[in-house]
Amino acid sequence: LFAGRMKAPPVEADGAIFEDQRFSLSIEPDRSVSCGGHRARACDLCPQGHGAVWCNGDCTWVDGKCILKARASQAAAPIP
Numbered sequence: 001l002f003a004g005r006m007k008a009p010p011v012e013a014d015g016a017i018f019e020d021q022r023f024s025l026s027i028e029p030d031r032s033v034s035c036g037g038h039r040a041r042a043c044d045l046c047p048q049g050h051g052a053v054w055c056n057g058d059c060t061w062v063d064g065k066c067i068l069k070a071r072a073s074q075a076a077a078p079i080p
Contacts, residue, residue, distance in 0.1 A: 034056075035058075035059055046059050047066050
């Protein structure tokens, strides 16, 4: 039990077991982002040690970090 609740079972896909609940192979658009070939709870969780190669879909690699494309375009927009 963690914080008064049961631990969720690990996710198993193609023989790989993912116990980290921040990572998701399922389609949960309201709770995750598309990283390209997989989904994660947030863009910063997409790379999983693979760097920019695993930062795609809703996310983009900027200054060594995986961030939402919407945030990247906001940061690049000139301030009037």
